Amino acid sequence: MDLLSFRTPGLGDQTYLFVHEGRGILVDPQRDIERFLAAAAERDVELRFVLETHLHNDYVSGGEQAALRTGAELVLPAAAAVAYRHTPAFHLEDIKADGLVLRPIHTPGHTPEHTSYLVLVDEEPVAVFSGGSLLVASAGRPDLLGTARARTLARLQYGSLHRLAGLPRDVALYPTHGEGSFCTATGAGRFVSTIGDEVDTNPLLAAGDVEEFADRLLAAPMPIPAFYQYMGPANTLGVPPMPPLAAPDLTVADLADQPEGTQVLDIRPRAVQARGLLPGSVGVELGDDFGSWAGWLLPYQAPIVLVAESSQDVIEAVTQLAQIGIDTVRGVIRDLDGAATATFGLLDLAAFRLRLADPTVQVLDVRMPHERDTVRLPGAVERFLPDLVTHGVPTDLDPERPVLIACGSGRRAAVAATLLARDGYQSAILTGAGIAELAATRS
CATH class of the missing domain: 3.60.15.10 (Ribonuclease Z/Hydroxyacylglutathione hydrolase-like)
Incomplete structure (x- = not known):
């Protein structure tokens, strides 16, 4: 046995x-x-x-x-x-x-x-x-x-x-x-x-x-x-067999030929996304839970074009999407070819704390409700990450002022930064640490 x-x-x-x-x-x-x-x-x-x-x-x-x-x-x-x-x-x-x-x-x-x-x-x-x-x-x-x-x-x-x-x-x-x-x-x-x-x-x-x-x-x-x-x-x-796992190479110019409603999904590491992502794209860096977050945030079964680094395992991304029934990946862009891009900032714990002292900044907490019940960030606007899609960016946030975003580690904050970028917000995220660590250093 x-x-x-x-x-x-x-x-x-x-x-x-x-x-x-x-x-x-x-x-x-x-x-x-x-x-x-x-x-x-x-x-x-x-x-x-x-x-x-x-x-x-x-x-x-x-x-x-x-x-x-x-x-x-x-x-x-x-x-x-x-x-x-x-x-x-x-x-x-x-x-x-x-x-x-x-x-x-x-x-x-x-x-x-x-x-x-x-x-x-x-x-x-x-x-x-x-x-x-x-x-x-x-x-x-x-x-x-x-x-x-x-x-x-x-x-x-x-x-x-x-x-x-x-x-x-x-x-x-x-x-x-x-x-x-x-x-x-x-x-x-x-x-x-x-x-x-x-x-x-x-x-x-x-x-x-x-x-x-x-x-x-x-x-x-x-x-x-x-x-x-x-x-x-x-x-x-009944579920059909797995789709083909290979994604054809596309260019930025090819986006114009994609069906209406196509979603651009950036799977690159957050540090690369921060330096420049295609306007309107959603960034979910490839990791164990990539498929779950992508399935949660994107319209289900919408056509998808991936943005990836040349060395990234696109087969893993396509597999995770297929595990939840999303067989709509149309291809992958591996070179942004000088296209116009949006950016966001990355801050470690010390730098994030310093920025909090700036009276012009706003703070957004994108953790789950039960996480906020454990430790809160005073003065932060609270909205769970998927609610940024279903309910939009909170009206409490002024698009003319910078937004600092935090979660438990930086992963969800990075996704939130890409969502805010679609609406023209300038943001920076706490990465490599979370609100629990931030609260501990402020006490």
Whole structure:
């Protein structure tokens, strides 16, 4: 028996390949299935099952395509009622094959149809794939389908967690969601655990009753990325194979020939963006969470032209976008060719503090609400980064005066600076540090 895990850091998710006697079970695969199939082929593993724990809200699935490619049996919760061929998993109705038993356990809460899978080898329970139900030190959030259903789903999650907590203590726990995922209700830590460890340490299992549990789960909801609304419908109807990952080279002049609504997405490092970016572009430097931020900030499925440095991995950028169903990259510009550009400033902690003493400057805090509740920057205008797109630049900010922008590290501040540049603001960002460090040096 062996287990391989594949983490997608930017989405905070984990895919698993469970192997027993040369046969494999693939659990909650992301759309870019080549990495999973390659790992199975390297180990001469026959993929026997592909399991989905729920209709994912944070990425489009590769489950159907993995099953079609390999001939594996695709298993989904019966209540998911997807539009493509699959084996429906019913609560406690075992699926048996090759000495393995898969025991579906209906665990609603994160979504109504959510199902965990207990794996039994030689009739002994060894592992449970809990998807977005019981997580390490946390649980899957119940509010992604709307506030009207959130408390009902939270109550269901209470029962689901306790159902899983009743499994033998030495059963290994393999959740899909973990640290970095917007699908967790609280800050999940490690990705894997055991039932016994969670019974002993998971704070949500210590809630006194179902209403206290629901209160805790809903007390401080995280924002929901804008692209999440498109993931469930895509996973219900079926997801096509990955698009071509190569992006043709374009020039600045080629932008005139692009379709109406084309978005220019600058993936270069913030230090390069600051020296000059194409007017109207959105800058999201390439990193683990690039796809999530791009999907949150740009109109979903709008045509995209990337701006990249010559050495940057554009395939990684296209892959992250495709993981959330965005297949609209039309090409990449690697040379701005002397085009007119907008700029913004970069300030380290000491320089940012000095600028704060200037009475003409304005300050913008683009962190999440729960971050601001922990430490605030006095006098700052507060607007979470995506709200600059949905609600516009706050009217409190005077376009005739410089704006200093800060967040937790400089990454989101740099994105905000590119958004403000579109409206003609002159800004500078705190980079290499965040508001917590700034507050500590001012005390």
